Amino acid sequence: MPLSRPADRDHIHTRTVTCQGFRRKDGLWDIEGHITDIKTYAFTNDDRGEIPPGEPVHGMWIRVTIGDDLVIRAVEAVTDYAPFHGCDAITPNYENLVGLKLGPGLRKQIRDRVGGVHGCTHLNELMGPVATTAFQTVFPILARESLEAKKQDDPSADGASKPARRMPLINTCHGWRSDGAAVKRIAPEFYTGDK
Template sequence: MPLPPPADREPIHTRRVVCEGFRRADGLWDIEGHLTDTKSYPFQVADRGTLEPGDPVHEMWLRLTVDDRLTVKEIVAVTDNSPYRTCGSITPNFQKLVGLPIGPGWTRAVKELLGGTKGCTHLVELLGPLATTAFQTIYPVLARAQEEKAKAEGRKPSGGERPVLLNMCHIFASDGDVVRKHWPDYYTGDEPAGAAAE
């Protein structure tokens, strides 16, 4: 269901974030993000003069190359447009993420390494959706491959391993119906694990 109709209003600012995930031929994964900020009116920018409506105030790119464990192997950060000419000079600092796994503690580590004056606010913000995109790209492909391998070997598809999604969101709470139905070995609720979820 979409948002309810708004009050009368006029557009002022638009931020667009597009994230895409790719499987590489060498077995790694590329996760790319593109961020743009535009205004609906002309205005002056410190080092660029007048920007017309729709001209990008910010236009930035990130590419994370990760392995199956979501460990960052390479990173490329690019600032194509920004209010100040020197904004892009901070992009080499993003190399600090190489070797960092995307998972618990990712956001905290990113802020420690690149927060405040150590990074670019907009590129750091882009790392959040990129991390989610990495997970959404890689997890389903690997889970499907593990399930097919287990079936071919006559084993339980879960393989007895703790589900990666467990407790990552309210829907995957260990005491909830989804876990009770799909991963009864990890169910911690009050209903019997074998009971059919409604």
């Protein structure tokens, strides 16, 4: 269901964030993020001169290479468009993220390594959607492969006799609340609602 009909208005700005996940042939995973900010009007910028409508004010990319464990093995950052000359000078600093694990506490660790004058606000913001894209990319494939391997060992296996597991998503949002229907159905051992 889309949003309700808006009031009369003029379109001023568009921020686009795109993230994609890839499985590499060497078994690692690449997660790529791209962010752009575009105005619908021309304006003058001290460093770039006239920026026409539709030309990005910001245009940054980041590629994070991770393993199955979500630990960052490599990072590449690129700034195609920035409001100031020299913004791209800090992109090599993103290699300082190598060794971090995508998960709880990531934002603080990013601030510690590439925060403030040592990084780019937009690239740092982009790491949030990159991390969630990593989860959406890696875990479903690993789960499917695990189930397929179990079925090869025992063709009657249907995944019903799952080993004890940790569910890091419980209570991270309304849909994953411990007393909700999704948890009752997907992870009943963690369900806390009415029995």
